[in-house]
Amino acid sequence: EIVLTQSPGTLSLSPGERATLSCRASQSVSDSYLAWYQQKPGQAPRLLIYGASSRANGIPDRFSGSGSGTDFTLTISRLEPEDFAVFYCQQYGSSPLTFGGGTKVEIK
Amino acid sequence: EVQLVESGGGVVRPGGSLRLSCTASGFTFDNYGMSWVRQVPGKGLEWVSGVNWTGGSTGYAGSVKGRFTISRDYAKNSLYLHMNNLRAEDTAFYYCARHSLIVAGSWFDSWGQGTLVTVSS
Numbered sequence: 475e476i477v478l479t480q481s482p483g484t485l486s487l488s489p490g491e492r493a494t495l496s497c498r499a500s501q502s503v504s505d506s507y508l509a510w511y512q513q514k515p516g517q518a519p520r521l522l523i524y525g526a527s528s529r530a531n532g533i534p535d536r537f538s539g540s541g542s543g544t545d546f547t548l549t550i551s552r553l554e555p556e557d558f559a560v561f562y563c564q565q566y567g568s569s570p571l572t573f574g575g576g577t578k579v580e581i582k
Numbered sequence: 583e584v585q586l587v588e589s590g591g592g593v594v595r596p597g598g599s600l601r602l603s604c605t606a607s608g609f610t611f612d613n614y615g616m617s618w619v620r621q622v623p624g625k626g627l628e629w630v631s632g633v634n635w636t637g638g639s640t641g642y643a644g645s646v647k648g649r650f651t652i653s654r655d656y657a658k659n660s661l662y663l664h665m666n667n668l669r670a671e672d673t674a675f676y677y678c679a680r681h682s683l684i685v686a687g688s689w690f691d692s693w694g695q696g697t698l699v700t701v702s703s
Binding site (some may be wrong): 475507517518519521530564570571572573576 | 617626629632641677682687689693695696
């Protein structure tokens with residue numbers, strides 16, 4: 475089973491600042507089969523990124539993903555008030571599908 | 583518009599059983615793999631089980647294998663999760679999620695709002 479470790483656990487930033495979230499895998503994620511989701515309180519997760527770097531439909535271009543192998547990054551170039559939430563990475567390159575523990579981006 | 587609506591959650595005693603349902607609309611149900619993902623309140627996400635577009639291939643997390651069964655009914659555009667021998671650690675919100683492809687080994691592009699299962703005596 476591929477274990478995904480996200481860091482930091484919490485990121486305290488102000489609107490307008492850049493957010494850099496990390497997702498590290500215990501073994502290589504084949505073909506960069508990695509996705510990122512955003513979850514706000516009381517809501518279901520929402521797909522942001524798939525294939526490590528492809529934005530899902532309707533996702534603003536301030537969200538970008540990068541990485542390969544075991545190291546992946548989600549970057550939010552300039553935080554908007556609606557971006558504060560918990561973010562999860564997920565690998566789908568091997569079974570079982572696994573998620574990281576999440577990074578909370580909170581308002582400083 | 584893609585819609586996934588879960589139902590069937592509730593309070594059940596340890597060792598009990600429950601069946602969750604997910605009714606899909608707004609897309610051709612036959613063409614997508616589907617999964618159940620759960621989340622303990624305030625905690626992270628855990629994939630539970632998935633099924634491919636034909637229903638012929640299923641997968642389970644180790645924590646539920648042998649106790650949970652996933653199935654789908656194409657006539658009713660529905661996905662099910664039959665849960666037996668429930669344990670306190672199964673307490674969570676259970677989300678129905680659509681895979682982006684026919685297989686259950688891809689990312690999730692749509693999610694339901696979840697149904698809460700509480701296992702308690």
